[in-house]
Amino acid sequence: MAQQLSRTVREVGQSLAIGLLGPFGSGKSSVVRLLTSELAVNKDWAVLHVSAEHHSGVARARALMYALLDAALHQKLIDEKTYISERACLEGTRQRALQRSTPESGVPGKPQWRRYGRAALAGVLWVLAMLLGLWMLGVGAVVIVHALGSAQNVSALTWFAPRDATPLTGVLVSAAAVAAILAAGKEGALQSLKAYEITVSTPRPDTTDELEQAFTRLLQHIGRRLVIAVDDIDRLAASDVLDALATIRSFLLTGTQHRRPPVFLLSCDEDIVREAIVGVRPGGLAHRPVRPTPVAAPDSTQDEADTPVAPSRPNAEPAAATRKATEEAAQEYLNKLFTIRVNLPAHHDADLRDYAEQLLLGKSLAHPLVEEVGGLAPTRALIQTLIHRQVRDPRHVIRLLNSFCTDFQLAKRREEHVNGRLARIAPGEVTGHPLELARLTVLRHDYRELYDAISSENRLLHLLDDALLGSQEALTDPLLDRYRALGSSRRLDLEHFSGLAFLSATASRARTQRPFHIGPLINLGSSKASRLLGSQMAADIDNELVQRNGASLGERLIAGDQRARLLEAATASLGSARRGQDLDNAVAAALEALGVSAAALTADPNQDETQAT
Known part of the structure; x- marks a missing residue:
């Protein structure tokens, strides 16, 4: 190109x-x-x-x-x-010096040739004046020295060439005199020429x-x-x-x-x-749409008085016609501006994956990520996952690669013991599953709605994978109700949920390297509660306990759909609470929630039976 x-x-x-x-x-x-x-x-x-x-x-x-x-x-x-x-x-x-015809003129003009003669004459006069000045200065100096009783052998009139002076002294004195005289001549000529210049200011x-x-x-x-x-x-x-x-x-x-x-x-x-x-609307409309003129039917037998008359809007133009005319005017403007059009061709998937490989593998030195994920073959599998069918330009490639590398490096640091502090993530809990981390990276950047749903309920990702791979048990799970195709309970709606098409393309390979829980890959951190309930619900329960909001936790327990998991997650949050105020609040909230739940179950003894059914 x-x-x-x-x-x-x-x-x-x-x-x-x-x-x-x-x-x-x-x-x-x-x-x-x-x-x-x-x-x-x-x-x-x-x-x-x-x-x-x-x-x-x-x-x-x-x-x-x-x-x-x-x-x-x-x-x-x-x-x-x-x-x-x-x-x-x-x-x-901006100020500029321009020539003028005479020294007295107030406007720029072509100067006369005789200005150079005047400049030469001025230079000669300056030289003569300098000679006279230097001679008189020397005479005065000799007179003063004679008055003091010294240098009686130096004549005041010929002081510049004393009889007993060395040749070096004569040369130095002569050189100084010549330099001063020439400088005076030059200054005199320039002053004369400057008289023919005028300064003009440009705003x-x-x-x-x-x-x-x-x-x-x-x-x-x-x-x-x-x-x-x-x-x-x-x-x-x-x-x-x-x-x-x-x-x-x-x-x-x-x-x-x-x-x-x-x-x-x-x-x-x-x-x-x-x-x-x-x-x-550049310059108005170049092609104004023509309004059709209504023509009355000559053979109409209907009484005009019985015909409803629509309100008249003589200056109104149909919105569609106006839009079309304005677009034609805009296109005409661009046609006049662009003499040549060069349209960049669309990037093919293979080209973008080759570009990603070039960025990671390089010509001479490979990216450190290549070694960290296990070599060339895992890196290419990673690129095939990250650079999916909806990636259309190099910037998109760079954005996905940068995001994945940042998360991977951060997870690697959090899996290490630093300064005696325990690791935030178990070793290999994130970095051992690069394909799953790559899938979550794509979901976060390009399919945000589906990513948010998975962040709230971590089980959803593996349920979707199993359903896309044909698992009937997964298809019947209530979490997938909103993702089913209309009129079918055995098929997911890939047309309306574009993220499902990406999951379908990558589910088979990801299933062989599936982590037990994906909470650490989403948050780059983990806790027992988040593994049980997903990051969002675990965070909500933890906040309810620490903030002593036992009523809200009690309502969750009354609902009963995930009661066993809720109790186990609450127990994990109690175990991880800091001693002091946080632990005191968590214990009080847990007791209050259990009391609310017990009271509700006592008032409705059939609730447990209904939930079990």
Whole structure:
């Protein structure tokens, strides 16, 4: 793709805008970086990569100029002096010295040639004045020395060449005198020439025309053809998208007049940009829908008085027709902007898995995770689980890999004894089941609703796996009622619950390495209560005990559907409570819950029998 773009921009001779189109994460920025490498070998081209996600209106155009200047300086396309000068022009008032025709003129103009004669004359006069000044200074010094009774052999008039002076002294004195005289001549000539200069102040550019002129100066300074890659247009607010495109179009038209016309490469999701333009209705509707004119039936025999008349809305347009016309206007705007469209192809599953393997296995040094999960074969099985069918772009791959690696490394640390403190998780309780951890990683990122349900009831994951693999016992479990297909008690609804399709694809392999309980893989920590009831319910019971809320715990016991597991989990929470207030509250709440439950069961002796049935 980058090579094709490189050929395209080198073959065109005019300024144009190329649309590099694709959804988020499709690799647009990577293509721009590769294009920069492709054109780096050609000294006639340079690529400046900037973001449109800054400011708005004229401020956006100025921010774009700032970004272009920074990128040009970074790539050494302009020198420091030019950079400082153009930044000063953008940031505030700019002062320049221009020529004027006469020293008395108040406006810039073409100076006369005789100014050089005047400058030469001024230089000669300054030299003569300097000679006279130096001679008189020496005369005064000799007179003073004579008055003090010294150096009587030095003449006041010829002090600069005494008869008994050494050659070295004569050379040094002469060199100093010549240097001073030449400096005076130069200063005199420059002062004369400065009289023909006038200082002109240019205010900060606050209009589009002035910023276009600054862009033209930048093109002249760089001296190469530019590819200006503008990213993040589709990340702007809808009201700013059209403004950003108008700014780019303004610079694009300015570049057409330059002898090295630039090429603008706009990276964006065209659907998002079009929808944003539709929202602001660019320039009104290009194709306004025509309202049909009602025609009365000539042979109608029905009395007009008996016919109900609908309220008249002469200016109303059908919403669907208005929407269609606005979309056509937006598409027409983009067609005029993009001379060439380059659509990034969709990523195939195999390509994304190869990309994940490249990230983990590398060309020279493999990621430490490869050794920790057991080598090459387990790593590839892990990648096949993480990079599922709904992963569509490289960013999604990176996000899943980073999340899994973070959880795995954290679990590894929590399985170790640190500074004499016991491990939070039993060794291998999480790191011994990388495939199950990978499945939970995918559920957490891509199927959140199903992940939350599994977090609340940990048994649900293994029940779903068994049901998807054909277990009739699992299919009859009440926990799966909401996941069954309509009209069928032997099949789960994979169409409406997309996470079930992922579980179905990975259930067979995961079943061979199934952990006894998945609470530690969800929380990266474990307790006996969470293993019995799942993390959410265990946390609720623990809070009820510590906060001395025996009534709520008693209501759970009265319900009776998981009474044995509830009592066992409450016992585990009591055993892990800290001594002091927490333990006192937990014991009091447990006694209160048992009292409430016992009273309810005594009042309804058939409840136990009903629950047992």
